[in-house]
Amino acid sequence: MDLKYYIKDVPDFPEPGILFRDITPLLAEPQAWSITLDRLTQLVAFLKPDYIVGIESRGFIFAAPLALDLGAGFVPVRKSGKLPRATFQQQYSLEYRTDTLEIHQDCFKVKPGGRVLVVDDVIATGGTAKCAGDLVGLAGGTLVGFCFLIELTFLAGRDLLPPELPCLSLLTY
Amino acid sequence: MDLKYYIKDVPDFPEPGILFRDITPLLAEPQAWSITLDRLTQLVAFLKPDYIVGIESRGFIFAAPLALDLGAGFVPVRKSGKLPRATFQQQYSLEYRTDTLEIHQDCFKVKPGGRVLVVDDVIATGGTAKCAGDLVGLAGGTLVGFCFLIELTFLAGRDLLPPELPCLSLLTY
Numbered sequence: 001m002d003l004k005y006y007i008k009d010v011p012d013f014p015e016p017g018i019l020f021r022d023i024t025p026l027l028a029e030p031q032a033w034s035i036t037l038d039r040l041t042q043l044v045a046f047l048k049p050d051y052i053v054g055i056e057s058r059g060f061i062f063a064a065p066l067a068l069d070l071g072a073g074f075v076p077v078r079k080s081g082k083l084p085r086a087t088f089q090q091q092y093s094l095e096y097r098t099d100t101l102e103i104h105q106d107c108f109k110v111k112p113g114g115r116v117l118v119v120d121d122v123i124a125t126g127g128t129a130k131c132a133g134d135l136v137g138l139a140g141g142t143l144v145g146f147c148f149l150i151e152l153t154f155l156a157g158r159d160l161l162p163p164e165l166p167c168l169s170l171l172t173y
Numbered sequence: 174m175d176l177k178y179y180i181k182d183v184p185d186f187p188e189p190g191i192l193f194r195d196i197t198p199l200l201a202e203p204q205a206w207s208i209t210l211d212r213l214t215q216l217v218a219f220l221k222p223d224y225i226v227g228i229e230s231r232g233f234i235f236a237a238p239l240a241l242d243l244g245a246g247f248v249p250v251r252k253s254g255k256l257p258r259a260t261f262q263q264q265y266s267l268e269y270r271t272d273t274l275e276i277h278q279d280c281f282k283v284k285p286g287g288r289v290l291v292v293d294d295v296i297a298t299g300g301t302a303k304c305a306g307d308l309v310g311l312a313g314g315t316l317v318g319f320c321f322l323i324e325l326t327f328l329a330g331r332d333l334l335p336p337e338l339p340c341l342s343l344l345t346y
Contacts, residue, residue: 008258010257010258013257014254014257020257022257022258024248024249024256024277024280027237027240027246027247027248027249028224028246028247028248028280028281028282028283029246029283030223030240030244030245030246033240033241033246033247034241034244037241050203051201054234056230057229057230057233057251058233060230060231060233060234060237061227061233061237061247061249062237064200064233064234064235064237064238065237065238065241067200067203067206068206068207068210068238071203071207072203073200073201073202073203073206074200074201074206074234075197075200075201076197076200076234078230081187083197084183084186084187084193084195085181085183085195085197104197107197107201108201109201110201110202
């Protein structure tokens with residue numbers, strides 16, 4: 001199945017000149033959604049993660065079921081002010097603006113130093129993913145890689161990530 | 174397994190006087206997370222939904238894997254301005270403030286009139302869930318019920334939802 005068939009191009013969103021890749025048709029088609037998750041699971045299983053970190057909010061859609069498939073825990077990285085207990089914070093600049101992400105300080109306490117995979121729907125400039133990876137380190141996790149449904153290769157986001165770690169993407173544009 | 178063991182009470186979040194139920198420890202423990210999803214699946218399977226609607230952003234964590242388990246499509250209901258194509262919009266008042274939710278107008282086009290289950294992590298006053306249910310109707314879906322991990326029964330949120338539809342929750346406080 002060609003999953004790109006279910007991804008819709010939306011010009012000039014969220015700003016003029018940006019071509020947005022809309023994944024909602026992929027998610028709404030049961031077979032396409034199931035195959036997507038299966039392929040992502042196969043792509044990252046060799047990393048044997050203890051935790052899947054999902055980046056708010058579209059990253060949650062992939063990270064939460066990946067954690068189930070891989071027998072891992074799910075840990076959210078969220079926008080500022082959303083997590084209720086003590087957090088580590090880090091600023092990042094993404095394609096359209098600057099913002100702050102947070103992770104709970106004790107998020108890896110079930111298995112301290114555990115292996116952590118960071119997951120998001122898209123890697124664009126890489127700023128969000130790098131920020132999430134930094135937060136994993138601050139919280140005491142062992143970062144083992146990054147996984148994305150879509151990589152916008154012309155933005156070279158992977159160059160911002162630690163070169164020794166795998167950066168895996170299912171679809172590239 | 175008593176899943177409440179993994180839910181942490183956080184007083185005065187996000188505002189003084191609010192007792193927040195933090196589900197992140199539940200999600201981070203692989204066995205607890207897996208059992209949670211299994212129980213939610215068992216709770217709602219009889220509704221035979223074609224679509225699972227998840228409410229941004231914690232609702233995504235449950236709705237996305239539920240869709241996979243039930244062979245359904247996943248459809249996001251998002252905060253204003255996040256969905257890239259033509260949407261229906263609806264205002265709602267929730268426990269702490271007023272806001273707008275949106276759904277893609279064509280979100281159910283794979284199976285028009287399909288059976289739709291609305292999912293979120295918590296039902297408090299019910300405003301968010303009611304709004305999402307209204308959006309399902311606007312988009313031409315057949316609303317068949319609501320499902321929550323946690324129901325705050327003292328806020329009587331279910332009274333705001335259509336009385337003829339099942340409102341299912343795994344844990345109550």
